[in-house]
Amino acid sequence: MIGRLLDQRYQVVEVLGRGGFGHTYIGQDTRRPGNPTCVVKQLKPATDDPEFLHTARRLFNSEAETLEKLGKHDQIPQLLAYFEQEGEFFLVQEFIPxxxxxxxxxxxxxxxxxxxxxxxxxxxxxxxxxxxxxxxxxxxxxxxxxxxxxxxxxxxxxxxxxxxxxxxxxxxxxxxxxxxxxxxxxxxxxxxxxxxxxxxxxxxxxxxxxxxxxxxxxxxxxxxxxxxxxxxxxxxxxxxxxxxxxxxxxxxxxxxxxxxxxxxxxxxxxxxxxxxxSQPLVAIFQQKGNQCIQKVYQNTLLALRSLQKLAKPAYIPPTNPNTLESRPTATLARNVASPPTHQQQSTHNLQLYSNSLSKFPYKLPLLIGSGLILLLIVGNSISGNNKSQQTPISNAQNQTQTVPTNKPEQAKTEEKNNCFVVTSSSNLRSTSGRRRTGEVIKAGTKVTITGKEEGGWLEISAPQEGWIWKSRTKKTCN
Structure with a gap:
């Protein structure tokens, strides 16, 4: 087993543990820079009975899906791959030094x-x-x-x-x-x-x-x-x-x-x-508390900046019985022809705020209401509601869609060239940073590539957005 190349990628270099029905090995990922170390777990079925192999495969796939989900925790090894080769089942996990x-x-x-x-x-x-x-x-x-x-x-x-x-x-x-x-x-x-x-x-x-x-x-x-x-x-x-x-x-x-x-x-x-x-436990609480305080501060700052952008000068009812319409036309024209500078406008806005607060008889409800709005915004950010942040991204993605041309034949040719077939099930990585998504693109699935390729990965846009291994795809669709 030592020296064997599994899934055309993982090189077995050392035995980590032995058992009656399977072994655990130290391996190297030959498709990543530096050939990082990984753990390879092998299962040898005790029989070639088709019914047994079917049940074993089902249990194996179920457990692999569970490990993929649990690997999102920082203190649980990440599942890197799982596959069947020559009647044997293999799990590849992160190696923890x-x-x-x-x-x-x-x-x-x-x-x-x-x-x-x-x-x-x-x-x-x-x-x-x-x-x-x-x-x-x-x-x-x-x-x-x-x-x-x-x-x-x-x-x-x-x-x-x-x-x-x-x-x-x-x-x-x-x-x-x-x-x-x-x-x-x-x-x-x-x-x-x-x-x-x-x-x-x-x-x-x-x-x-x-x-x-x-x-x-x-x-x-x-x-x-x-x-x-x-x-x-x-x-x-x-x-x-x-x-x-x-x-x-x-x-x-x-x-x-x-x-x-x-x-x-x-x-x-x-x-x-x-x-x-004890000091270790206090350190844990302090670390979690500092992270929470930092997040609250950052979200509060973003909320204040958003409110600042949305802020407009308050309307002040005229105390002079002569309304705006009664002012001379020449004065209005002069005001339009000579717009105030940015600094003058800011000073003017501050003065308007000051005058409105001094003359408006319901200042306390206004302040309380503004404070409650700010608390709701901050609380919403802390609870992990990032929908408002995700919306611009999705809109930007929608805006960057290619405008269809008037050449159907050329479109069909480009569509065919961008269509690949997955020959072996592949884990789907996210478009941002190629992080694991937990999704698997099954063998036989037709995918559409974007043309981007990096480090053996292909970016796809359909049926889902993300990255898959190029070696597990066939270049054109039928």
């Missing part, structure tokens, strides 16, 4: 309460994201949590995509009704997951066990168990504050209904504890 958390959990060495709190907070934040997307990890353990070298953040890896397909080859008639029965690691897997009924609280249990391991310096298999209740007995081995011990105890309760039912609930318990004023 760093080391597993298991290297930090040294036997006999206890972590401080601040270290454990920071670790729990980071991983719970990731679990909150994946649970909100309807995914249960099912294999939370120190080896699947990577300390990223670039920023020391924790990254959650190995979402069991290959495991689900591997399990299908082992299922008896009884196990086929429950394909998740054997997924998990002894010591970190709760009882309900061992019975094939994992829940979000199952991931919380496994994370809590890692917290116990960090506080006690003992591996989970070394901890005694209450024979009557099934609860782990570990509190006497930990030297930490009572609140942290109480929170972790609730995370690792034997019966799942007694645990935190969601990662959000567990996070709220950590945040609400007055004893959790």
């Amino acid at each position: 760093g080391h597993p958390l298991s290297e930090e959990l040294i036997p006999g060495m206890q972590w401080s309460a601040e270290q454990v709190t920071h670790m729990l907070w980071e991983v719970l934040s990731i679990l909150e994201f994946i649970h909100n997307n309807g995914v249960i990890h099912r294999d939370i353990k120190p080896d699947n949590i990577i300390r990223r070298k670039s920023d020391n953040k924790l990254v959650l890896v190995d979402f069991g995509a290959v495991k689900q397909v591997k399990m299908h080859s082992l299922m008896t008639q009884e196990l086929q009704q429950n394909p998740t029965v054997a997924i998990g690691t002894p010591g970190y897997m709760p009882s309900e997951q061992g019975q094939g009924r994992p829940r979000p609280s199952s991931d919380i249990y496994a994370l809590g066990i890692i917290g116990v391991q960090a506080l006690t310096g003992l591996h989970p298999t070394q901890l005694p168990e209450d024979p009557e209740t099934g609860e782990l007995i570990w509190q006497n081995y930990a030297q930490s504050n009572k609140q942290l011990i109480a929170n972790i105890t609730k995370m690792v309760r034997h019966y799942f209904k007694y645990r935190y039912q969601s990662a959000t609930e567990a996070l709220q318990a950590l945040a609400s504890s007055s004893s959790y004023t």
